[in-house]
Amino acid sequence: TLDELISGASDWKDGFQMDDGDANTVLQELDMVLTMEQYRALQDLKQDAASGSSRYKRKALLAESFRWKNKVIPYKIVANVFDAKDRGEIRRAIDEWQNYTCITFREATRNDKNFVRIGNGHGCYSNVGMVGGPQDLGLAGGCRVKGIIVHELGHAVGFHHEQNRPDRDDHVTIIRQNIQEKLYYNFQKYPWTGLTTLEVPYDYKSVMHYGGTAFSMNGQVTIKTNDPAYQNVIGSRVGLSFFDIKLANLMYKCNSGCPVNKVCPHPGFVGKDCKCWCPGDPIKPCENEGVVSTKKPSAKCEDLGPHCSDWAKAGYCRTSTDTKEKCKKSCGACTGDPVNPRGQNPSAKCQDLGPHCSDWAKAGYCRTSTDTKEKCKKSCGAC
Structure with a gap:
């Protein structure tokens, strides 16, 4: 592996x-x-x-x-x-x-x-x-x-290891007794605020995933896939998987020159050529080019996923329309919400959302990081 x-x-x-x-x-x-x-x-x-x-x-x-x-x-x-x-x-x-x-x-x-x-x-x-x-x-x-x-x-x-994602426990189990204690830190999960997943799901096939005996002190399994069918898949990739490719395209905004209303069938993505690409070997053109997903968004003020609160804290409500639609409650995007009656993002106020905003502003991050500018509106003078 x-x-x-x-x-x-x-x-x-x-x-x-x-x-x-x-x-x-x-x-x-x-x-x-x-x-x-x-x-x-x-x-x-x-x-x-x-x-x-x-x-x-x-x-x-x-x-x-x-x-x-x-x-x-x-x-x-x-x-x-x-x-x-x-x-x-x-x-x-x-x-x-x-x-x-x-x-x-x-x-x-x-x-x-x-x-x-x-x-x-x-x-x-x-x-x-x-x-x-x-x-x-x-x-x-x-x-x-x-x-x-x-x-x-x-x-x-800019990629990290797949097995350290914040949602990894939903997909793999780390067998601690087979790992040298001094090396167990290598399996610490990243918090949602520390890793960019851009809502790309956990991927057993990722070229960034380690194999089942990583850091083993006795040759026994240290990373057990919750789906047994993938136990011998993890760590064996020799090229990019579909979701590796999708994540890189999202990270580097490869579709920035494409029509903004271009939507691909789930889980496809708009590539650098403005075409829709779906899972293949590793990718293939989507059969229904530009067709919107048939899943009807919920009209209720609710979250449709277990990680909505985490995604909201990580700032995805601001950067992803998909998150804002699936996580209306956590994103404060509900029309008629008594706390937020106009469905506005609470972070739209002229305020700093972190204790270190003043320091970051002095260090120049308002100029180099759109994330800092959004979360530190007061210190960045962006109100």
Whole structure:
């Protein structure tokens, strides 16, 4: 499985602190290199989630500043490291991302300040998103196959591991007794405020999902799929799944040049070519191009999903019309609601929705993050 290959290629056997002399990075979950800013924000979010705190923390893992500008990822391949076969695998992995999304990989020039440097390293690993300046994507000897490279490029794009999603317990069971206690932190769930899912469902087939024995200390199962049919599926992907592709297209707004009223049959999405794409191998054109889902939206003031409250806190009411329709109660979108009689979003008032808004405004996040500007209207002067 993917995690077995990654673990076998790694020199960092504990899978935690980088030992390359860089005190500003932390290795998490075998292959994710986090900046200290990302790491501290993640720990704060997890602690808040564990304690039930509703305090609004800076969503460093979600910030748009970690997305690659103009949907372009410049890269350099370190010289004299890879042979022709290795370079072919790298090319195939890059093509996988370019074929199915609007993300473009191009060779970096001297004018590129931010770029991915693909080299040997101590194992298979990558930063998460664009962190600024040169960032290393390590491909040691055991990592140079398409599936692993697609996975590591996924981290560079901004993807996290599937098994750490906030809704993972609905789909997998973590068998703690088979995991070394000091490595159990790798299975901590992200809170809804710390991970961008954009309502894309949990995906056993994701190239970002680890296999069933990840971090096992005895060879026994550590990730048990709640649907037994998928036990041998997780971690075996060698390319992008349908929902991987959909998430990337949503994250990078690949349909930004398409008609705004273009709607695809569920669970399809509008691609970079403005066509509707549905699940296939991994995608195929939808049979009913542009047909609206037949599911009739509810006229009642109610939530139609168990995670509506979480999605509302994460800001999806503002960014997703689908969430606003399915989660009317949590989004405050009910006409005639005595608390919110006009169906307005409560966050529309001239106020700050977090205790750190003043600090974020001083740090310049009002200018770089639409999320900060929306949640910190008063401090950002956006009223």
